[in-house]
Amino acid sequence: MSPDIVIIGSGMGGASVAAGLADTGASILMLERGQQLLETPEVHDPAAVFGSGYFMPNETWLDAGGRGFTPGNHYNIGGNSKFYGAVLIRYREEDFAELEHENGISPAWPFGYDEIAPWYDAAERLYNVRGTVGEDPTDPPRSDGYPFPALPHEPAIADVKERLAKTGLHPFSLPLGVDIDTWMANRETTFDGFPDTRSGKMDAETCGLAQARKNPNFELKSNARVTRLEADPTGRINVVHARVDGEDFRVTPRLVILSAGAIQSAALLLASGVANRSDQVGRNYMNHNASAIIGIDPRYKNNSRYQKTFGVNDYYLSDGAGGFPLGNIQLLGRVTGDILRGQVKAVPGFMLDWISRHAIDFYGITEDLPDPESRVVLDGDQIRLHWKRTNMGPHRRLVRAFSRKLKQAGFPVVLSRLFDAAVPSHQCGTVRMGDDPAKAPLRPDCRAYDHPNLYVVDAGCLPTSAAVNPALTVAALGLRAARIIQKEELAS
Incomplete structure (x- = not known):
C-alpha cells in the first residue's frame, strides 16, 4: 500500500490530525493496535474498570529497578481518551514562557500562547467543549466563549463549591467534553475513568475520528501494531512495518504521523533507530505528580452522580504567599463505594460505602519538570520507565494547602493518596519539540529534524507538562500540524 499519509495511533493526537486533514481528500491510512470498545456489561462495572484490570493491557513494563508492572495505558480506537475525565482545559498563558519552580525551570516553548490560541479555539469547537468564561482568574486570553455552556453542578457539588468560595478560593467550572444528558441516559456512573462506547463523551473517536471519516479516502485498520519505521538513505521514512491481525504488513507512505502516545512513540523510534540524532528520544519524560484528596464530613450527603464539574487554580501560579507555583485542583468523578473497593481492599465494604456517601473527592496536580535522565528506554523488547519525579515538595504543599481549605469548608477529616508510576495518564515530553x-528531536511544527516526512503529534512532543490535563493541547497541536501539512506537503 502507498497512501499519502500513515497515522500511527488513533488517540487525541492522531485523530485530531486526521480531522484537520479531512477536507483535503488525501489518502490516509490509520493504524491502531487496539480495537473498538463495545457496549458490554464490563463498561458499566466499577470492579472491571477499577479493580480487576479488565481493560488493562496484556503487557508488562519495567520500572527503574527492573520490577515489572502493568501500565494504565489503554489500546483501543480512541486511545486513552476513551477512559479520560474529559477535562479539555488550555495551558495557561504563562506555561508557554519560562517559569521558575522550586525544583528548577519549566522551559519556554519554541512559540508563545498567541501561536496556539486559534488552534485551541478550533479544538474546543471540534470537541464540543462545555465551559464558562471569566470564573478562573488564571484563564488565558481567548477570542470567544466556549461552544456550549458549562455542565450544571449537582446540588451536593454546588454546596461544596459555595463553601470553598467562602474560604477565599475561586472555584471555576471545568471545561468538559461531555454531553451529560446523553451520558446519564445510558449510565449510572461518572464519566471520569469509565470507558465510553459512543454515549456522550467527546473523545478522539466520537469527535476527531468522526470528522476524519468524512474523508472518503480515510481508512482505519485496528489490531494493527506498528513494529518498525524504516528510513531510506536520504532520511525519509519510506516503509512502515506492522503486524495486522497477526500477519506481517508493509506500507510505503508519503508522510508518516506518529501518534502512539508519549511512551509508545518514543519506544517505536528507539526500536527503529530513527529520529534520535539529538539523543533526546525517550528523555524528559514527565507525568504529573497527582494525588487524590478526599474530604469527609458525617453531616454532608453526597448524592451526586457524576460530580466532576469544578476546579481551583488559586495555587497555579504561586502558593498564594509569593512562593513558587503549586498546581491545579479539580474534582474527581464520583467515587462510589464500589470504586473504592477496587482500590482499598483492606477496609470493609460497608465502611467504604459510608465514606463515599459523606465524602467529596478531588484530584491535585503539580507540574513535573523535564529532566533528561527521566526517560523511556528499551530492555530487549520491554519498555523500561525511569521516572524521576520533580516538584514533590510543592505537590505536598498543594495537598496540605487545599486540605486546610477543605477543613475550613466543613470537612473535618481529609485523606490523600499519591498516584504511582503505573498510572501514566498524563505522560508527555519524550519526543519534544524545540x-x-x-x-530536541522535533521542530516547532512537530516535524522530525532528522526525517523530513515524519511528524510526531501526541503528548510526547510537549516541551513541558504544565499542571493541567494535556488533552486539549494535544488536540490543538494536531489541528495546527494538519494545517501545516496541508500547506507545505499536500499542496506541493
Whole structure:
C-alpha cells in the first residue's frame, strides 16, 4: 500500500490530525493496535474498570529497578481518551514562557500562547467543549466563549463549591467534553475513568475520528501494531512495518504521523533507530505528580452522580504567599463505594460505602519538570520507565494547602493518596519539540529534524507538562500540524 499519509495511533493526537486533514481528500491510512470498545456489561462495572484490570493491557513494563508492572495505558480506537475525565482545559498563558519552580525551570516553548490560541479555539469547537468564561482568574486570553455552556453542578457539588468560595478560593467550572444528558441516559456512573462506547463523551473517536471519516479516502485498520519505521538513505521514512491481525504488513507512505502516545512513540523510534540524532528520544519524560484528596464530613450527603464539574487554580501560579507555583485542583468523578473497593481492599465494604456517601473527592496536580535522565528506554523488547519525579515538595504543599481549605469548608477529616508510576495518564515530553536540533528531536511544527516526512503529534512532543490535563493541547497541536501539512506537503 502507498497512501499519502500513515497515522500511527488513533488517540487525541492522531485523530485530531486526521480531522484537520479531512477536507483535503488525501489518502490516509490509520493504524491502531487496539480495537473498538463495545457496549458490554464490563463498561458499566466499577470492579472491571477499577479493580480487576479488565481493560488493562496484556503487557508488562519495567520500572527503574527492573520490577515489572502493568501500565494504565489503554489500546483501543480512541486511545486513552476513551477512559479520560474529559477535562479539555488550555495551558495557561504563562506555561508557554519560562517559569521558575522550586525544583528548577519549566522551559519556554519554541512559540508563545498567541501561536496556539486559534488552534485551541478550533479544538474546543471540534470537541464540543462545555465551559464558562471569566470564573478562573488564571484563564488565558481567548477570542470567544466556549461552544456550549458549562455542565450544571449537582446540588451536593454546588454546596461544596459555595463553601470553598467562602474560604477565599475561586472555584471555576471545568471545561468538559461531555454531553451529560446523553451520558446519564445510558449510565449510572461518572464519566471520569469509565470507558465510553459512543454515549456522550467527546473523545478522539466520537469527535476527531468522526470528522476524519468524512474523508472518503480515510481508512482505519485496528489490531494493527506498528513494529518498525524504516528510513531510506536520504532520511525519509519510506516503509512502515506492522503486524495486522497477526500477519506481517508493509506500507510505503508519503508522510508518516506518529501518534502512539508519549511512551509508545518514543519506544517505536528507539526500536527503529530513527529520529534520535539529538539523543533526546525517550528523555524528559514527565507525568504529573497527582494525588487524590478526599474530604469527609458525617453531616454532608453526597448524592451526586457524576460530580466532576469544578476546579481551583488559586495555587497555579504561586502558593498564594509569593512562593513558587503549586498546581491545579479539580474534582474527581464520583467515587462510589464500589470504586473504592477496587482500590482499598483492606477496609470493609460497608465502611467504604459510608465514606463515599459523606465524602467529596478531588484530584491535585503539580507540574513535573523535564529532566533528561527521566526517560523511556528499551530492555530487549520491554519498555523500561525511569521516572524521576520533580516538584514533590510543592505537590505536598498543594495537598496540605487545599486540605486546610477543605477543613475550613466543613470537612473535618481529609485523606490523600499519591498516584504511582503505573498510572501514566498524563505522560508527555519524550519526543519534544524545540528550536535546537541538538536538544530536541522535533521542530516547532512537530516535524522530525532528522526525517523530513515524519511528524510526531501526541503528548510526547510537549516541551513541558504544565499542571493541567494535556488533552486539549494535544488536540490543538494536531489541528495546527494538519494545517501545516496541508500547506507545505499536500499542496506541493
